[in-house]
Amino acid sequence: MRYKVIVAYDGHRYAGFQKQINSQGIQTVIEEALKKVIHQPAAITAAGRTDAGVHALGQVFHFDGPDNISEYGYYMALNTLLPKDIRIQSVQKVPDHFHARFSAISKHYEYVITTERDNPFTDAYKTYVYRPMDLEKMRQAAKILEGTHDFTSFCNAQIDPRKPRVKTIHSIDVLEEGKDIRLVFKGNGFLRYQVRMMSAALIAVSTGQIDADELRRILEAKDKHACRFNAPAKGLYLVAVGYPDELPDLHLDRDKAMGKKEPEMESES
Amino acid sequence: MRYKVIVAYDGHRYAGFQKQINSQGIQTVIEEALKKVIHQPAAITAAGRTDAGVHALGQVFHFDGPDNISEYGYYMALNTLLPKDIRIQSVQKVPDHFHARFSAISKHYEYVITTERDNPFTDAYKTYVYRPMDLEKMRQAAKILEGTHDFTSFCNAQIDPRKPRVKTIHSIDVLEEGKDIRLVFKGNGFLRYQVRMMSAALIAVSTGQIDADELRRILEAKDKHACRFNAPAKGLYLVAVGYPDELPDLHLDRDKAMGKKEPEMESES
Numbered sequence: 381m382r383y384k385v386i387v388a389y390d391g392h393r394y395a396g397f398q399k400q401i402n403s404q405g406i407q408t409v410i411e412e413a414l415k416k417v418i419h420q421p422a423a424i425t426a427a428g429r430t431d432a433g434v435h436a437l438g439q440v441f442h443f444d445g446p447d448n449i450s451e452y453g454y455y456m457a458l459n460t461l462l463p464k465d466i467r468i469q470s471v472q473k474v475p476d477h478f479h480a481r482f483s484a485i486s487k488h489y490e491y492v493i494t495t496e497r498d499n500p501f502t503d504a505y506k507t508y509v510y511r512p513m514d515l516e517k518m519r520q521a522a523k524i525l526e527g528t529h530d531f532t533s534f535c536n537a538q539i540d541p542r543k544p545r546v547k548t549i550h551s552i553d554v555l556e557e558g559k560d561i562r563l564v565f566k567g568n569g570f571l572r573y574q575v576r577m578m579s580a581a582l583i584a585v586s587t588g589q590i591d592a593d594e595l596r597r598i599l600e601a602k603d604k605h606a607c608r609f610n611a612p613a614k615g616l617y618l619v620a621v622g623y624p625d626e627l628p629d630l631h632l633d634r635d636k637a638m639g640k641k642e643p644e645m646e647s648e649s
Numbered sequence: 650m651r652y653k654v655i656v657a658y659d660g661h662r663y664a665g666f667q668k669q670i671n672s673q674g675i676q677t678v679i680e681e682a683l684k685k686v687i688h689q690p691a692a693i694t695a696a697g698r699t700d701a702g703v704h705a706l707g708q709v710f711h712f713d714g715p716d717n718i719s720e721y722g723y724y725m726a727l728n729t730l731l732p733k734d735i736r737i738q739s740v741q742k743v744p745d746h747f748h749a750r751f752s753a754i755s756k757h758y759e760y761v762i763t764t765e766r767d768n769p770f771t772d773a774y775k776t777y778v779y780r781p782m783d784l785e786k787m788r789q790a791a792k793i794l795e796g797t798h799d800f801t802s803f804c805n806a807q808i809d810p811r812k813p814r815v816k817t818i819h820s821i822d823v824l825e826e827g828k829d830i831r832l833v834f835k836g837n838g839f840l841r842y843q844v845r846m847m848s849a850a851l852i853a854v855s856t857g858q859i860d861a862d863e864l865r866r867i868l869e870a871k872d873k874h875a876c877r878f879n880a881p882a883k884g885l886y887l888v889a890v891g892y893p894d895e896l897p898d899l900h901l902d903r904d905k906a907m908g909k910k911e912p913e914m915e916s917e918s
Contacts, residue, residue: 390769435770464772500659501704503733505770 381447383454384474385424388437390465392504392614396432397439406430406466410441413461417454418445427480427621428487431572433613435505438469438488438620442480447473478623486550486622489565491579492615496559506560507615513586515554515561521585521592522552522563524599525578533598533606534578535571545571545602552578576616580609650716652723653743654693657706659734661773661883665701666708675699675735679710682730686723687714696749696890697756700841702882704774707738707757707889711749716742747892755819755891758834760848761884765828775829776884782855784823784830790854790861791821791832793868794847802867802875803847804840814840814871821847845885849878 389406399405407424414422426441445454454471462468477483494506495513528548535545549567556562563582565575581598584590598606658675668674676693683691695710714723723740731737746752763775764782797817804814818836825831832848850867853859867875 388767388769459767465769467767467769469767498657498728498736498738500657500734500736501774 382442382444382474382476382478383451384440384442384472384478384480385454385458386469387439387441388467388469389435389439390504391430391433391435393465394432396434397426397429400432403432407441409462409466410458413458414443414445416461417449417457425480427484428618429572430616430618431613433504434616434618435614436618439618440480440484440621440623442474442478480621483623484569484621485624486566486568487570487618488620488622489570489575490617490619491563491565491575491611492617493561493563493579493583494559495561504614507612509583509587511587513561513583514588515556515586517588517592518582518586519554521582521595522554524592524596525549525582526552529599530602531571531574531599532602532604533600534574534581536573536577536604536607536610547571547574552582554582573610576611576613577607577609579615580611581607583611584609651711651713651743651745651747652720653709653711653741653747653749654723654727655738656708656710657736657738658704658708659773660699660702660704662734663701665703666695666698669701672701678731678735679727682727683712683714685730686718686726694749696753697887699885699887700882702773703885703887704883705887708887709749709753709890709892711743711747749890752892753838753890754893755835755837756839756887757889757891758839758844759886759888760832760834760844760880761886762830762832762848762852763828764830773883776881778852778856780856782830782852783857784825784855786857786861787851787855788823790851790864791823793861793865794818794851795821798868799871800840800843800868801871801873802869803843803850805842805846805873805876805879816840816843821851823851842879845880845882846876846878848884849880850876852880853878 387410391406394406395403397406399408407426410424411422414424422443422445424441424443426439430436430439449457451471451473455468458468492506493509494502495509496502497508497510526549528546530546532545547567547569549565551564551566553564554561555564563579565578581590581595585592585595656679660675663675664672666675668677676695679693680691683693691712691714693710693712695708699705699708718726720740720742724737727737761775762778763771764778765771766777766779795818797815799815801814816836816838818834820833820835822833823830824833832851834844834847850859850864854861854864
């Protein structure tokens with residue numbers, strides 16, 4: 381039986397979702413826990429990798445496991461075995477053709493900036509910007525990035541030249557919450573580093589380091605050396621992964637069991 | 650010259666404010682940093698100790714140091730040297746008779762409870778309560794603890810029998826914030842473990858484990874074995890320490906320097 385799992389994690393202790401040489405990846409930690417639950421070698425497939433220090437509220441993975449354990453049984457067993465900074469949110473039976481990565485049709489990321497100095501609790505969770513930011517400029521610049529574009533300029537990675545770099549961003553919202561600014565990116569998919577590089581470029585526009593025309597030139601260059609800005613991993617959150625309607629996004633059987641209903645997902649930090 | 654310093658810290662990596670055998674105390678970390686700033690042995694005196702895992706938004710300490718370094722100079726130098734989970738909030742010159750502990754006339758603590766399961770970011774910062782809580786019952790029970798009482802029953806510690814255990818609690822407020830409940834304690838001082846034991850007893854009333862009469866009997870017993878409840882350190886925050894008016898509570902010369910004004914202190918977590 382195939383299971384779809386939503387997992388949230390605090391990425392700051394980990395080398396990223398995928399294991400690295402000499403450092404622990406979140407995937408390995410989950411596979412070790414799953415192995416203990418199903419008493420056989422376990423492999424999980426995630427919607428996407430997150431880099432070292434990046435957080436998730438709604439990462440999705442699938443695995444194939446015995447169906448003599450209920451969805452709630454998997455949920456409870458995994459959360460009992462996993463460390464407190466990796467928390468399963470839900471476990472749901474899905475058809476065999478469901479694939480966490482290939483079935484995904486949308487991604488929702490958020491980038492969290494703070495203007496608050498000297499907070500001892502947030503260093504691993506928000507990016508501090510000390511220069512004054514013009515959020516109206518940031519919002520206008522975000523419009524340039526919305527829509528369907530070749531985002532090569534915002535992908536400073538060793539990428540497979542055969543892979544498409546055209547992606548569609550449905551919306552970029554700039555939300556002000558007290559001393560924090562939250563950039564909300566929704567799209568059909570994002571290249572590696574794309575959200576962090578776009579966030580850094582939008583910060584650069586808001587602080588006046590570059591103007592909107594320069595941002596447009598960077599985008600149109602389609603050159604992975606065109607954008608010199610990149611924002612720290614610690615501000616980035618994978619909030620949700622979207623799938624077609626025939627796969628309802630969240631089926632919390634623990635909520636049914638507990639007779640309560642929660643919103644699908646809440647932003648954190 | 651004597652300096653008054655306000656410091657905030659994330660206590661979860663530390664053995665408490667005071668050093669313990671074989672584990673690092675926050676005091677030692679600050680003294681090591683201060684030693685590098687003043688190039689001589691450094692000693693600080695805090696308003697009070699916080700236990701292992703307890704957090705602070707407004708702990709206060711004083712030290713005597715050379716006045717060829719400005720208040721802003723101390724602030725910048727210390728925050729440069731200190732780890733990111735210990736952050737100086739302000740440094741202020743004070744008269745020589747100021748004493749962080751003996752001059753204090755009030756303390757403000759908060760205890761943070763959450764009803765949210767499976768949040769990977771909050772394990773070290775909030776206490777999870779899974780039983781339904783009746784906050785109205787909690788508010789009524791809190792009235793029993795307000796005022797001037799002998800709080801021996803809420804002090805499960807090796808305390809000096811000569812020390813007074815009569816304290817005055819000015820107010821206990823029960824605030825609901827989304828899935829969190831924040832207990833706000835303001836008083837002239839608190840015994841060791843008092844806030845955590847009172848918080849646990851109030852939780853017990855709210856979940857129906859004991860009733861208000863039982864809480865009253867515990868208080869009136871004046872027996873350190875009377876209260877069997879204690880809440881985890883991780884939910885406790887020392888928010889502020891109050892001093893007489895002639896010592897203005899906060900003088901942020903860095904704010905003057907930056908031309909902005911901030912509220913004195915904000916609750917965190």
